[in-house]
Amino acid sequence: MTAPSRGTPPGSPAAGPPADTAEETVAPGPGGSPPPTEGADTVAAGAAGAGAGSAAPDPAGDGAGDAGDTAGDGPAAIDPSADDADASVPGDDGSAEGNADMLAAKESGAGAEGTAGTGDAGAEGTDGGAGAEGTAGTGGAGAEGADGGAEGSAGAGSGVSEAEAEIAAQRELRARIEQRKAEKEGPIDSGAKLSGKAADLLAAVRAVESGEKAATAYFDSPPPEPRRAAPAAAPPVRPRAAEPAPAAVPAEALAGARAVLLKGGAPESLAPQVAELIGESAGEALAEDPWRLLSVPGVRPEQADGFARALLGAEATPGDERRTSALVTWVLERAALQGHTALEASALRAALAERSVPDPEEAVQQAVADGTVLVFQEGVEEDAPVTVLLGLDRYAMAEESLADGLARLVRTGPSDVWEGAELVRAAGANGLVVHTGGEAARAEPVALAEQARAMGLRAAVAVHGENGVRRLGPDAGAVTVADLLSGAAGPGRDEHGALALDLLVVLDAPHLDVETAAMLVESLADGSRLVLGGDPGVLGGAGAGRVFADVLAARVCPQVASRTPDPGPLGELVSGIGVGELNQVEAPGKEVVIVPVRDAGEAVHRTVQLVADSVPRAIGVPPEQTQVITVGHGGSAGTRALNAALKQRLNPGAGRFAGFDPGDRVAYAQALGRTVTGTVVSAGPDGLHLDCEGTRTVVPRERVDSALRHGWALTAHQAAGMRWPAVVVVLPGDAAQSLSRPWVYTAFGRAERHLSVVHGVDQALPRAVAEQPGAERTTRLRTLLEGLLTEPAAQPPAPGGAE
Template sequence: MGPGADASADATQAGEAEGDASQAAGQAGAAEAPAAAEDEAGTDTTPADGGEQPEAGSASEAGGPEPDASADATQAGEAEGDASQAAGQAGAAEAPAAAEDEAGTDTAPADGGERPEAEAGSEAGAAADGAQEGGVSEAEAELAAQRELRARIERRKAERGGPVASGAGLSGTAADLLAAVRAVEGGAPATAYFDEAPAVPRRPDPVPAPAPVRAVAAPAPDREAAAETVDAVRAVLERGGAPGALAGQVVEVLGEAAGERLAEDPWQLLAVPGVRPEQADGFARALLGAACGPDDERRAAALVGWVLERAALRGHTAQDASAVRAALAERQVPDPDKAVQQAVESGVALVFQEGLEEAAEGGDDGEGAGEDVGPVTVLLGLDRYAMAEESLAEGLARLIRTCAPAEWEGTELVRAAGANGVVLHTGGEAARAEPAALVAGARARGVRALLAVHGADGIRRLGAGAGAVTVASLLDGSAGPGRDEDGAFALDLLVVLDAPQLDVETAAVLVESMPDGSRLVLGGDPGVLPSAGAGQVLGDLLAARVCPQVASRTPDPGPLGELVSGIGIGELNQVEAPGKEIVIVPVRDAGEAVHRAVQLVADSVPRAIGVPAGQTQVITVGHGGSAGTRALNAALKQRLNPGPGRFGGFDPGDRVAYAQGLGRTVTGTVVSAGADGLHLDCDGTATVVPRARVESAVRHGWALTAHQAAGARWPAVVVVLPGDAAQGLSRPWVYTAFGRGERHVSVVHGVDQALPRAVAEVPGEPRTTRLRGLLEGLLAGTE
């Protein structure tokens, strides 16, 4: 008997627990110093642990693998993370956690549900590293691509010269904004304060996409000037009681004039990942003395930006103005309305109105007009996400409008792709064969077609014959067909699988790179966790219904396919598993959960299922806590590869997770270390992580969070659900975690009825985005 699985969209919890970010830093009485942000790739916050009643149907220890039962609970901090364990330790390498004693013992200690601190680690800060000497690093490539995107966005803003389209225009003045926010939310007509937005926004002329980044050598940095800048910032930090080790991060965020900017506005320290408002306040008090106050305009603007950044870590591209004001009030801002006004005046935030057009139309009908029109929602957002969503919407509309329909014979997907510029394809793992067949058929017709996936594991699952590339390698120019003379991909058809993992910024760059008249097919499973970054691209496109949608009728086979399919529709069913494909292991507490997980990976699964420990992946609720990735990895290392951790906490043979960028975590094995960094073998690809990046971007990888595991699969998976995981479970999270196993899933189960309840009743945290409204406005009347 197998467990009914539960699938919860943990995605958005990406920065929900801001984490240990900054435990200390000069707390002696002086200012509270910001702690060094430790960018933990893909951190989920781990909830506190508690014992649970076992679920019926557990496998016996003797006959088969120890049933493993529990769906990961909270992805809550999957994006913001551990930031800053202790300010004073900012420069020291993080030593590996000591393996827990219970890992090797037969009796599991009863924790009684110790509640760990919520921890989060920001994948967002872990930019891809460049492993190849003499070339442009992946981090530089990503930064260059982002700079190019922002440059194009700025050109669009200049061309637009008016309010942002599709009901999202900027208010005329900050004073009008303040009046409108109060009046609209109180039920007053929006047209008294905002100009009506055009029904169909004008699309600016296409801007050529950047040439392949890797083709251009990066200029050699001025090391002396860089060192002087870091020294200047360090002096300012230490004068304010903050750890000097933060200097490098501050320079990275604030630029060459970071020292002067920080001295003039100490609250800009909040832009550094992991720094919390109370720490920035303490730093400001130390620098400004009596001139520092809670109503300082600089503080208000910085806090608005901080609130919106935190929202982005949970997946939101915008926030309701009332939610922003409430968050400011919690931070003792005396006048949240005025703070919002100041943030808009200073350009920290943009303001948009959702539902403005409907309100305006209703207001012109005379008596009774507008009664059925919903309220206008005033949203605040950061420029980078607002412009990315607009760029993405315009690019998708361009592809839809410029495609010349063609009659392609074949399956429903083939016919739809031939007749339309943008097509959506949904389905599970088995359904991936359909878009792969579409690409193969298109190539046979002489069409320039390419298949792109989220990560390298997606290429493995498709097989070498599919000729697939990763989205990251396609964008940086290291793989794919290259670009034409206009800077666009030399393609007629691009099929992107794992589309739920596309954040809005990546999707915008991808679509901007598509030439006019080309075709784009986005495929994926809408039931999995959404992207680690901001936005929900596939979900918004499905909801907007502006292009054909083809749902696969090919189910995933076997007991695992049946289990995951049930979770997708909100049902945790009992599934017959005669080959021990699904096993439940009931546990009482987190200590026992760790012990059982180690026993499953090291003994039970290899013996009963025939899957070696190196091909079994543990998935748990978060990084912190008694049964988070740290505790599990420490115990697994002690059992599978004990050692002193002589390479910055790692030994040859250690399994690791390397965060190449936001939402892109790869697993590998430590080979050696040298002056250039840590040498890894990532599925046969030699990778070198620079020494400066090891601490923030590499973790032990026997255990991962569900967000880190999304987009990949393993022969066997052990899902660990201690009692404290119950509060973070959702259907997408469970669906994602249980769906990572190809042959076997063990569930270490300590959450009792919280698992079926989450599958049936918790659809995941909704994300606030603008893409759907923008698309509907741009394509109004388009069939």
């Protein structure tokens, strides 16, 4: 392959001549080098070489959860003792991040940070790139600007002269200034004639915008209408009740926890979580064992150590049994967030040693004796080395329950003869079937459910989230796994508590964690049929376990591989990535565009330009149907920086309601590994009202800070299980170490019609696809299934009680 010319990043297209047309569609060629392209305003940035990027995606002190977004993605095995993924759900719940940020602020004396326990918005000022919008888009690419207007001074590689670029920028800036002036003048004239509730609302909004009062003071007030008109043909909104609020914490427990936290120098804002986790005697228990603070998501060991020293003084030693016990649990919980249901004993000892535990072996033995962890042995057959695994009982019990349930379905499954495709025949004759394939292949298990209903059977299709329900369409009658289990949707349960189903088809099965899968299988009666369908190439789901992969590897049931490929250039590109090849594809309809960038600042600038201007103009996909995907939350081109820049451009506002405005795109972490995207509609006494894929959802007030982020940009883990008409994948130079084949496969595969790749990682992209298959997870399900289904099934006792 010809080496790229000087100034063109390897793995990116060469810059073409200047042109006024929209992006030229190109795709990565063999080894990541697409052919030269002509006439591309987004590709023109390739005239300058890609630099090394900025700081790593998880700078020191950035907060928990950034590296968690790539859990299971990277080339190396998960290191449960590492400091860069502070126990946050991968890409989901921001509460852990808020806790870590607040503790860090308390330790450093940054009092303002203590009021920012929002898990996202509060700590943005220390994020090294996500603080003020004015800096988020800089770095040589031209700031998006305080007014979100000028597209910057990136004209050096724009395909037009600097003078032309400057004139165009000035014209646009003047137009935006005039528009802003008109907007500011309008409400004054009209607001003077308002009265009653409307006048009160206008006064409240102005008070928030001026800083006179906090935004949360007006949660009980009706919000102003969004400035943008609603779509002419909006889909009907399906109402859904607000999620139940957590049980009220007794005031005495809250006061006791708050007093001990203040005495130890920790933020008192952690008191509700401490009281909820420990109970009524939270204050006394925490004073007696300060390391119990580690049970709060996002609290790091060094922070718990500092808290313990403040309370216990010289008694707080590295070998304290209270400390070592808390660390054992912390390491295993952290590993579970990264997909492991257990750890090898040697890995656990190494993690404890890195935390200055003087005798890791003794600490492990003590944890086993206390019942803190369970011990398992694998490889007990002859000529096989014995592996000792240690795990927490919650994941051990879930994995064993799941294995028992799957084995039960295999043994009690029917053996009917059904006519039809291979999947239909397999489902007719077996209680458990695995179906693999891409997006187009999802139609096959859906058709199976339809055929079963036509035969008079009770059948249901369950998917990962509301986005999956939308993609299948109303005729499929799909429900989410969460709604099926809760009873909010689906067939309900029979008199024995089992789901009233003869056949359950679960799509997106790779996203099932072991606890959810166990609940699902336990809910199926003997003789039911279960079909697990999904794409084995995507990232593993958030949470402990690798259910789909383990069932595939155990080979205890029929496996049907779809022969239906995903269509078009995007399908061809993603299919190649799945087998380790980054191929050149023909994209005559501008399905794939590569946008080379030199650094993270330019990556932010180009991303905003693509979403706001280029993709709507060239592809016809509006900004609200375009999703940005990046490697993590932190860093100068992480979700925080990108969301700050995109909000400034697409929906500027003061953040009237806990940092959010009507019209904001948001990502709502409903639970571990279950993120839904939506748009803020309004706020009320019960919380923030969202429209999520046509379903009205209410985020309780007490969860807004911890569970809600802006959602124009997501991580690949957050985006897993969802698809959008257009996707912009951002790969700044500092993302190179986080890439793997499953990550690229998942991110690129989220696009339905168009994919833009903001490319600044040089040859790291083709290397990741070819050489980095992703990190393994330590689980026990495969071994359990093989053991259960290779042994003879238990026989019922003979009549009369004879043995």
